[in-house]
Structure formats: structure tokens, C-alpha cells
């Protein structure tokens with residue numbers, strides 16, 4: 224592994240000012256779950272850890288060697304390297320077709336436009352996601368409709384979907400959030416019953432599996448992101464998986480300015496048979512993706528083993544409730560390791576203070592993905608900005624838009640948003656000792672909760 228130079232930002236995210244002072248002296252390891260001695264690092268004590276966690280992204284000589292010929296060849300936009308990457312990703316995932324895109328947001332946009340999503344259409348999805356799930360729906364003039372989450376798995380609750388279906392519903396849009404997996408059996412069954420399409424947002428769930436089948440291959444179309452932080456990355460990039468030749472031809476054509484492709488043919492031989500955008504992956508992105516795919520499965524396995532170890536250890540700490548998957552999930556992706564932080568068990572210690580205290584101990588944590596802006600997607604500002612636009616004002620009845628906030632209320636998601644704490648996937652690429660450190664730091668903050676309040 225080539226060690227990236229540690230930037231100031233990385234350094235500050237993995238070590239606190241207190242930890243800098245104490246960098247040389249690591250306290251001896253103590254059994255997790257046992258009381259941790261010493262003052263909290265946030266109050267000037269010695270931190271649990273001063274070593275950084277594994278960096279991300281990780282690249283090797285193989286990545287460098289592979290990209291040079293691409294640069295030298297002089298063909299930098301979509302060509303044979305992208306096709307190779309598509310074939311390889313399709314094979315890895317067990318999908319018939321893969322279309323690479325410039326990023327995950329545009330994978331979702333392309334998928335929905337290929338399905339002809341447009342003004343007046345409704346798509347049922349989860350409020351507990353990142354804004355990139357929702358923007359493509361708004362760009363299409365469609366209405367996202369939110370079904371509340373399952374508080375245990377954090378995924379869209381299938382029990383709440385059917386009540387949201389109207390004659391305008393065209394698709395279900397489950398998001399496998401933070402690497403967990405939605406209940407795809409129930410979601411697909413509802414879709415079949417009501418003749419709806421299923422598009423999976425698998426942007427955070429590379430290699431996640433439902434009954435031994437990879438997420439992204441379980442609905443009509445599955446969308447992925449290869450953005451820098453993701454568990455499989457090429458900096459920026461995305462992909463769509465699908466089984467239907469005709470639908471994937473439409474995706475291809477849309478992502479290539481509406482040019483003819485396969486069954487999408489031009490009537491006058493030189494025209495563009497459909498409306499399209501340009502969302503193509505570049506050759507150098509594909510080159511990085513190819514070499515990253517070589518190590519991605521082993522990395523996913525390491526994450527799983529470390530996360531399973533941490534899960535057991537954390538069970539000893541009160542007030543920490545990890546996200547749990549459905550029994551049918553055969554592989555969890557762990558884009559983030561998510562816990563619910565129950566502040567009442569920590570004598571009211573605010574979550575922000577808990578996160579700062581962990582940071583001071585050398586353990587970077589955050590409020591979880593999708594909520595960096597602090598709002599679930601049913602309260603997202605862009606949604607209400609769209610409602611003010613000419614298009615939405617013309618298409619949707621005033622009463623419908625006025626009733627929207629109440630009809631899309633999702634209290635279970637609201638409480639999850641208040642409680643989430645997440646640890647990024649890169650932290651799970653190291654050793655069991657790294658996991659012990661996370662657990663010891665959580666325990667130490669718990670032991671010192673009264674002092675930290």
C-alpha cells in the first residue's frame with residue numbers, strides 16, 4: 224500500500240490537539256468493556272490513540288502503471304477502458320449489463336430518465352439518505368414521496384410503502400443506506416403487485432448482499448457511486464446495472480446525448496432518437512476503477528471482519544445501539560458503521576460533545592451520512608425550492624404541495640437523525656487493535672460522561 228502524505232485535515236480528523244502532545248506515549252491496551260482509566264483527552268488527558276487510521280483512498284503501483292498508458296494514448300474520453308471496466312463490474316456483481324457514468328448522481332438521473340420519469344410522477348423513497356438520491360427526481364420534475372424507516376435496520380420500512388402508493392406512483396426507490404440492505408423481497412413484491420419499477424440506490428453499498436445476491440441487481444436498475452469516499456472508488460464515477468436489454472439501451476443513449484444505441488435507433492439515420500444528457504465516464508476514471516476492483520473484494524472482507532468484531536465489543540457499552548441488518552442479509556457493506564447514540568444513557572451528554580470527545584481520543588466520528596446538513600430528505604431545502612419553481616407550480620395542485628410536509632412526516636427518521644453516529648469505512652481496513660481502540664474510547668467517554676457534560 225502506498226501511504227498518502229497525511230494532510231493537516233486528515234491529521235486533525237484522526238488526532239486532537241491533546242493527542243498531539245501525547246503522541247509518543249500510547250497507554251497500554253485494556254480489555255474493552257472495562258472501565259478506562261485517565262481523564263478524557265477533551266479535558267487534557269492522554270488520548271486512547273494517536274496513530275492515524277488507514278488512509279483512503281489507497282493506491283498501489285498497479286494503479287499508477289495502469290493509468291500511464293491511458294494518458295499516453297491520448298484518448299481520454301469514453302473508449303475501450305470504460306467498456307472493460309463495465310464488463311468487469313457486471314461480472315463482479317452478477318449483472319447482465321453495466322453502464323458506467325461520470326458519478327452516482329448521474330447514474331440515478333440516467334436510470335430514471337431512461338424510465339421516462341417526468342412531471343406528475345411520484346417515486347417512493349426513504350428520507351434517510353443523501354441529497355444526491357433526491358436531486359435527480361427533482362431535476363425530472365417528479366415528486367419524491369417519503370415512507371418512514373425501520374428504526375432497527377435504518378432502511379425504508381416496507382410496511383409503510385403501500386399506504387403511499389397513488390395512481391401517480393411509478394417507481395419504488397430503495398436506498399441501501401450506509402452499506403445496509405433494504406428488504407428487497409418485500410419491496411419487489413409490492414412493486415410487482417402495483418406494477419411499479421424498482422430502482423436501487425446502491426451508491427453506499429458495494430458488495431452488500433441480500434440472500435447471496437448483490438445489491439444493485441435486485442430491482443429493475445441499480446445505481447452505484449465510485450466517489451472518493453466510497454468503498455470502491457475512482458475519485459468520481461458511477462454505474463447502472465440492469466438485466467433488460469431495451470432499458471439499458473435507453474440508459475446508454477440517454478447518457479450519451481440521446482445518440483442511437485442498440486434498440487434505440489434513429490429514424491433518419493443521423494438524428495438523436497431520445498432526449499439525453501452527457502454523463503459518460505472517462506478513460507482515466509475507468510483505469511483507476513479497474514485496478515481498484517482488484518483489491519475491493521478483499522477490502523470488503525476486512526471491513527466485515529473488523530466490523531463484526533467491533534459489534535461484539537460495543538455490546539458492553541450502555542447507550543450504544545448499532546444498526547442491525549435483516550436476517551436475509553448475507554453481506555453488509557459497511558460504508559459507515561452506524562450506531563444510535565442514546566444521550567440519556569450518557570447523562571444527557573450532547574451528541575456533538577460525544578463526537579468531539581471521541582475525536583480527542585483519536586477516533587474520528589461524525590453524525591452519519593445523509594444528515595451532514597442536519598436534515599432528513601423530507602425536510603430538505605432543495606425540495607421546497609423545487610416546489611416554488613414554475614414547473615412544479617404548474618404541474619402540482621397548490622393544495623397537494625401545501626399538504627406535502629404533513630403527509631411526508633417521518634418521525635422515526637427524525638429521531639434517527641438526532642441519534643446517528645458514524646465511523647467511516649476506511650477505519651475498518653486496519654486491525655482488531657484499531658477496533659479495540661474505538662471501543663475503549665467509547666467506553667472512556669461513557670465512564671467520564673459526568674465530567675464531559
Ligand SMILES: Cc1ncc(COP(=O)(O)O)c(C=O)c1O
Pocket residue numbers: 326327328329352353355356398424426427447448449450459460461592
Ligand atoms: C445514497 C447516495 N446516493 C447517491 C450518491 C451520489 O453519488 P456521487 O457522489 O457519485 O454522485 C451518493 C454519494 O455521494 C450517496 O451516498
